[in-house]
Each structure stands twice: as structure tokens, then as C-alpha cells.
Amino acid sequence: MNFMQANLPYLLAGISVGGQYALIAIGYTMVYGILRLINFAHGDVFMIAGLIMIYAAAAMPLYLAIPLVLIATVVIGFLIERVAYKPLRSAPRMSIMISAIGVSYLLQNLALYVTGGLSRMYPTIPFISDSVTIGSATTKMVTLITPVLTLILVVVLVLFIHKTKIGMAMRAVSKDFETSQLMGIKINSVISATFIIGSFLAAVGSMLYFTNYAGVTPTAGAMPGLKAFVAAVFGGIGSIPGAVIGAFIIGICENIIKGMGWTTFSDAFTFALLIVILIAKPTGLFGEKATDKV
Amino acid sequence: MKKKTANLISLGLVAGLFLVLFLLEQVMDPASMLFVVLKKGAIYALVAVSMNLLNGFTGLFSLGQAGFMLIGAYAYGILTIPPEARDAVYQYFDGGIIQFALPVPLALIIAGLAAAFFAFLIGLPVLRLKSDYLAIATLGFAEIIRAFFQWDALGPITNGSNLLRRFPTFSSVIFPFFVAGLCIAIIVLLVNSSYGRAFKAIRDDEVAAEAMGINLFKHKQMAFVISSFFAGVSGALLAMYQTTVQASAFKSAMTYEILLIVVIGGIGSISGSCIASFLFIACNEWWLRFLDNELFIGTWQVPLLRTGFRKVVFSIIIMAVVLFYRQGIMGDR
């Protein structure tokens, strides 16, 4: 009981961060499922969404700013795919990964230019920034909202993938890229849809995530992005439920480690977990095994 | 016969290069940007070539370079700070537990060996992974290494999250050129040897390479360890150049920069990596600096120019190379 009491704030924070990672991780896992690409720029899209929110909230009321952030992030995600990844579709896989790293570099430098290198204050979103007290812990409303909202979005997404035509196309493409192309699936629109969904969820995640922080710096997306990717690998890359579960596990573990006073190692832990998983079960918790044909 | 004359010519070129460097140092202002570019460029050239050995010649997409540089930089710093300076450097750790200093050349080699040793350990599990998993696992290891070196419990050795400083440095541009040049020459010899051919075979087709009797794991491990050795040496050189070392500087962004240098120069091209390093550093530190300064023509302010614009332009150039000029400057020559 004492343990619970001492760790409750960390557990809550972990669940909350886990939900935010989950929203980013879905973007990674879907893109990887379809393009076999680690979209290194995804974490930076997440950061850019945070920056847009700052500038939008300064210029207009929140009920306009929030939809604007969602739309702008989706457009950015779509454009990145069209400009930086689509031309390399037939290139070796290393090239497209390098292109993703290039985009990440560009987005960070753009952010640096726009902000002038200063950390900008993230706006307070009423209601989700309010304080609540649960048991012995006082926390922000966002801590409670995040897991609920995450689960709702995931359920909607899973339904979308299983019930709609474009969702079916996505599943087909992730199973077999070439064959689905031959079957007349419009590969490009499926890929665009994937990036749009991923960016949308990253934008939602960024609103929840940055509410807990004072501001957004140009490199603020890199670490959450990497961790979300680890979550996606942990859950079995390509699997949406896997990514979500992986993200919650990582979020919770990381915060409990912080609670134990090992903050230096909270990031390292995530990567240690990644390496253990890759060695013990490279396909992750829910991934499928693929064999190469000789 | 032909080979001999070619060797003589390249020897002459190298001697000429060092002569030019020597003369430049005699006649030019030592604070000139040119020397910054030459020093840093030489160091980056070494680490870029070491990365190219993995990514370009062995086909291993590794993103751990910053981590191995960190190990090299720390090993060098820790082993060369003079005992009398240690009390000041390790002020929070009672002067640390190491109370001797090694000569610089020995420390440079140990810096490389330390990085190589870590690479050996890390390679045991991760080199069995496939391309993109390998990338993310090596990136992860670099982050873990960074966390470890900042750990307070290791403070008596690593000085925790505080700076290492007051170790021997260099002032002449000849030194980094000599060390980096020597290391790059060794890598060139390796790449053109029988083992280098085996690495390239693995890059081209792992299944066929294995069918030709090449032990994949052993050769990948070898490339990984050798590459890390040179990354460690370049880390030590970087420490000497910067005069201080701090673990927090060796982020994954550093690896990305090195990777982009490799790409600009041409994946699989050693000369390309060298040229691209100097270009990259020159643009970054010198030629594109003007983009960061506000400029007025009469009363008209040139738009866009302010702090940070240089990096934006720079990253757009890089993206253009990645997208439209995929072989880089030198292709694979």
C-alpha cells in the first residue's frame, strides 16, 4: 500500500505519457507496416504540431486554433511523404531512411529558425490543464484524459482499418506491396492516407504531451519520437494494438524508474528494452514473422 | 611499374599537402576561419570515412557513430589530464581515481581500442539484426552509452555530467591532418584488401557471400569493430579540438550529421566522404554564415536573413542532394 501511495503519481504520469507515446507510435507502426520505413521525421512532425499550436493560440481563440493545428499537421505529414519519400519508392531502403533523417534535420532547423532558438511557452488549454486530486496525488486533468482519448482513437482507428475500403487496402498493402499494386490498389493514396492518419494522431498527441511541459524546443520531438518507435517495435512493428500496449508499458516503466531516482537512466532503459526485445523476439509481442526467399 | 609511379605521385601529393598546410600556418592569421574548417573538417572526414566503411562498404546501416566518438573522446580525456590538474577538473569527485596521465599518441590508440571494445560487445547481439533494426539498435546503444557516461556513480572516472578539460590539445592543423590522414589511409588499404572485398560482397548479396564461404557474422563484427576504432580516434581528436568534452554533446543529431556527410560525398566513396566533410564544415561554419546576419541594402532589409536561416538553407541543400543527386559528389569512386 505504501508502495502504491509513493508511486501513484509516477504511475499516473506513466499512463498519461504512455498514451501520448501510443498516439505517436501508431504513426510509426503504420508507416513501417506499409513502406518498411522508419519515419525518423515523425517525432519532428509531432514537435512542429506543438509549435503551430503556440503560434496559432497566440493569434486566434483556441476553438479555431485546435482544428487549425490538426489540419496543418496533417498537411505537413502529407507533403513530407509526397516530396521526400515518394520519389524514392524504387530506391534502396537505405536511401529512403536517409531521406527521412534529412527531413528530420530540416524540420528541426526550420523550428530553430522560426523560434529563434528560444523555447516558446505552450498555451494553457482550459479544462485539460486543470488540476485534479486522485488519492494522494495531485495531477492535471490531461493525465486522466490521455488514456481515455487514446483508447477511443485507437478503437476508431481499428474499426476504420477493418470496416472501410481504404482500411482494407491498407491491410492488403502492408501484407504484400507488389501484389496489392497488381490487384489495382492505388498505392499512393493508401500511403498518403497512412501519413494523414499518423500525423493527425501525432497532432493530438502533441497537444496532450506539451500541456505537461513549459514549452517546445526544436529538438523536443526527437526523444518522444524515438521512444514511440521503440514502443512500436516492442509491440511488434506493423501491429496497432501492439504499438499501443508497448507505449503504455514504456511510459509506465520510464516514470517508475524516474520515481526511483534513476532519471539519468530513464531514456537508456527504453533503449535497453528495445535491444532485449530485438534479440529475444525480434518480431515483438504481436508481430508476424517474415521469411526471405532465396 | 605503373603502380610504383602511382604510389610515388600520391606520396608526393601528400608531402605537398603538408607543405602547403605548414606554409599557410606561417603566413596566415591563426584565427582565420580557414583553420577552423581544416581542423574540424579533417576530424569529420575521419569519422565520415569510418561510417562509410560500415554503411557504404559493408552495407550495415549503423547509427552508433556518436556513441563511439563519445567513448573515444572520454577515454582520451580521462587518460591524459595531467595529475596536477585533476583536482580542479574532478572537483566534485575528489580529483577522481585516476592519478596518472598517458602520452598523447598512446592515449589516442587507447581511445580507439576502447571504442572498438565496446563495439565488440555491442556487436555480439545487434549484428544479427537486419538493416533498419540494426540502425535503431545502434542508435539506442549510443543513447545508453551517453547516459552511462553521465552517471554520477561513475563520476570518479568520467566526472559525471561535468566537463572534462585541461587535457593536452593541438594548435597546429598539421596534427589532425596527420592522424586523420594516417587512419584514412589504413581504411583505404583495408577496403582494397581481400577483407574489404568480402565486406563489399556482404553489402551486395548476403546469401551469395555466405555461399562463397564468407562468415557473415565474423566479417560484420570485424567491420563494426574497425569502424568504431576509428570513430573512437576521431572522437579523441574532436575532444582535442574542442578542448573540453561533455557527454551531452554526443547526441544522435551528431550521427545524423555524419550520415548526411557520407550521403553527400557518395555512399561507398572515401574521397567523397573527405571532400563532403570539408564542404559541410565550411558551409556550416563559414561560407553560409552571412545568412545568419541581418543585411541592409540601403534602408531595405534583405528578407529572411536572421539567426538560423543558414541551417535551413543548408538542410534544403542536403535534401536536394538526397532526392535528386543520389550518388553524391563522387558516386562510389
Place this chain on the structure above:
Amino acid sequence: MAENVLHLDRVTMQFGGVVAVNGLSMDVNAGEIVALIGPNGAGKTTAFNVITGVYAPTNGQVDLFGSPMVRNHPRGKMKKLYAGEDPDAFRGQALCPTPDKITRLGIARTFQNIRLFCSLSVLDNVLIAKHMRARHNVFAATFRLTPRVEREMRQSAEALLEEQGLTHLKDEVAGSLPYGLQRRLEIARALATEPRLLLLDEPAAGMNPQEPHELAAFIRQIREKYNLSILVIEHHMDLVMEVAERIYVLDFGKLIAQGDPAAIQDNPDVITAYLGVDEE
């Protein structure tokens, strides 16, 4: 009786629920040219991949020169899934060497869909195959401390290219060669590993009707010269009938016939497998 070179004992290869090779037993004796034939998807290339270590068999044993080289029995998930025969015959210590070890033991192969090192020169392709037998460590090789080793590698590689008529192309990029020459280069490369047993996976694929005849002569010639045994997968019946001394026929992973060319030609099971059953 000639020495036994390769012996497969009830080798089964199962992928998930699909049994690609089912209880295959076969032999190759010293100096023999043996053909493995069968319709598409019969499991011939899978058998090659088991012999060369690309796949560990699900069950069975492969001996090379009378000593066990590969041995496995259904393990882990396969215990339940296993659909082949004799699940208990090969219990005990499993033996699953990687392909490079098997090459070192003296088996070389070519690939059905040609796998050259496409970005490297023709000469380099052969030199790479020489790397395994070269006695120098990475340090000596880098600093050129053993020029004699390197020179010998080069000489024998060049001799192999000469024999294949590729000398004038030795500095060309392998990927740029026409198809027929790529096949020859692949054989030169396989010979460079100094094999005792050579596995050829469809060497006549894509050849016009006269060429298999030349190829048959060539296969016999390298057998004499390098003292080889040869196992060949082939669809070209002309080539098989001309070159093979014994033939094994696979259908749906199972051995349906074996014998000399004349016997196979008249075997009703083989005719059925190739032409389908007459339903009348």
C-alpha cells in the same frame, strides 16, 4: 564401389504447415553427375538450400564424405506442426552449420536466379570466393604483409576466368554482363571455392536449344579437371539426359523415381508427374 560424397537421409523441410521436401533420401558418389528433376515447386531448390545450409531441415540428416554434416529433428513449434515421417529418427544433438561452413567443407553452388556481386568487377567476384581459403588475417591483408597469398589468389582467379573465356571482361562490372556470361561467371566463382561437390541450380535456364549441348560438354569437362562430383537441378530434359548418370525425380516434395536416364524416361510415374494424369 566409388566413395560416397553426399548422402541425404530422410530429409524433410517444412515451412509452417507446408511440407516442401518430404523424407528425401539420395546419394551422390565420387565423380558422379547426378540430376535432380521435377515439376515446378517440387522442392528441388529447397533441397539445395538444405544441403548448403541456407535452411536447417525440419528433420533428417545430411552426410558429407560419410560424416554427418547437418542433422535436425522437429523442435519447438514444429514438434506439434510436424507433418512428415520419422519424427523420432534423428533425436539427439542437432547439427545446423551456416552456409559458409558448408562451403568450407567443400560444397559450392550456383543460384537459380543468379546472385553475383553486381556492383563489383568480374575479377573481384572470383577473388571473393578465394577469400575463404586465403591464409591471412585482417591485419596482414590490410598492411600487405602477405603479398604471396594475394598473388596466388589473383593467379588462380585469373586462371578460372581464362577457362570461362572471361579474361577480357575481368574489369567489367559483373551486373553489366549479359545473362549467359553471368551464368559462366557464377560457375567460375563457385569453382574458386575449391569444392569437391558442385551444385548447379538450373544452369541451362534461359539458354537456346543448342547451348545446353555445349553446357553438357562443359559440365563433364570441369568434372574431369577439378575431380568433382556434380548435382544438377535442371528443366532442360536434353541436358539432363545427356549429362546425368543418375536421376532423382521429385514431385510435391517426395521422391517418386530414381535410376539411370533410360529408366527414368520410361517410368510411368515420372510421365504422370510431368504431363498430368490421363483421366480417360
